[in-house]
Amino acid sequence: MPCPSATFTVWTSAWLAGAAAPDDVLDALAPWAEAHDVQAADATVGATTSLPSPGEPVSSLTFLLAALRRAVPRSPGRLVLPAPGDVRGLPGPGEFSREATAAGEGVLFVDAGLGIVPTQIADGVLRWTVYSVRDPGPTPEYVALSQAERELRDQVRQSASVLTSLGVARHRPGVREEIAAALRARPASLWPAGMPGQALRVLQHADEVEAILAAASVDEPGGALTATAASARREALHPIETAVRVARRAAVAEAVRVLAASPIG
Incomplete structure (x- = not known):
């Protein structure tokens, strides 16, 4: 989102x-x-x-x-x-x-x-x-930015493993292009001078993970998940959706802290 x-x-x-x-x-x-x-x-x-x-x-x-x-x-x-x-x-x-x-x-x-x-x-x-x-x-x-970034990476890895094991993360032709297109379609993010580098990195990663989540939520052409498989997919994606929110909040909080402490003279 x-x-x-x-x-x-x-x-x-x-x-x-x-x-x-x-x-x-x-x-x-x-x-x-x-x-x-x-x-x-x-x-x-x-x-x-x-x-x-x-x-x-x-x-x-x-x-x-x-x-x-x-x-x-x-x-x-x-x-x-x-x-x-x-x-x-x-x-x-x-x-x-x-x-x-x-x-x-x-x-x-x-x-x-x-x-x-x-x-x-x-x-x-x-x-x-x-x-x-x-x-x-x-x-x-309070969630330290480094902790939020680490948990986001861990959730991406764990969710990918779970989805693969469930058979709902099989390769879909053009999925990489689909993810790239979703990222290009996002409004350009402009940030103030002095924005902390780690906060920028985490915000960018959160955007990328959201695009991957969107792709993972789409059924393969011509296929339909059973109710059980669809429920399992939702359960697998829920922790990473939470991790994205936590990471984005932590990145913004750190950016606000740094920028508020460094006004232009």
């Missing part, structure tokens, strides 16, 4: 720390959609942030950045990548948690009490909806 929230988290955190310009943030987000619009989730959030409420004309990313600057002058954002059964990093129950889980991603600004979720509302249009977050929830678990 593409992850514009990762780009948003890194760049807005760098900008809030003085390590990037607002135009840099907008340029980095541009590849994710032809158009971006912004809306408050309800009238209360709209009044707090000066962003349009539902039913009003939508706003732009420029106004969202201004709202964040007013709310959290320097505090960085936190990437959340929830999935059913894996809600690590989410705040307490609420609209943001529900919508972020449905979207599979979001950005949490704890100090501002705000959460932001991107959703594609039309072809080429990405909407960033801003929610109130009253309960930040528990402090998220």
Whole structure:
């Protein structure tokens, strides 16, 4: 799954720390959609942030950045990548948690009490909806980037072995080209100067693994898995999907930490 929230988290955190310009943030987000619009989730959030409420004309990313600057002058954002059964990093129950889980991603600004979720509302249009977050929830678990990278590699190896043994990972003609095409189709990832090299490597690896997961989830032409085999495939892929989320969160958290500590003078 593409992850514009990762780009948003890194760049807005760098900008809030003085390590990037607002135009840099907008340029980095541009590849994710032809158009971006912004809306408050309800009238209360709209009044707090000066962003349009539902039913009003939508706003732009420029106004969202201004709202964040007013709310959290320097505090960085936190990437959340929830999935059913894996809600690590989410705040307490609420609209943001529900919508972020449905979207599979979001950005949490704890100090501002705000959460932001991107959703594609039309072809080429990405909407960033801003929610109130009253309960930040528990402090998220810390996962060292080196540990996350190692676990991702291990899960790739283990899952490949399991899928092969199940007979659902046989060679499919053109599968390498399919994976390469999926990677080329992803929006170009632009990152700030000073982005830590290990974080870049892990984010790139996560993209590659997602493309492999997508290919592994496709049935061979003319073939159909039994219900048992399909269930076994899902079980084999689930740990690696989790490892991708953990690795991406860890990479973004490390990038935010480094960039926030190294503002432009």
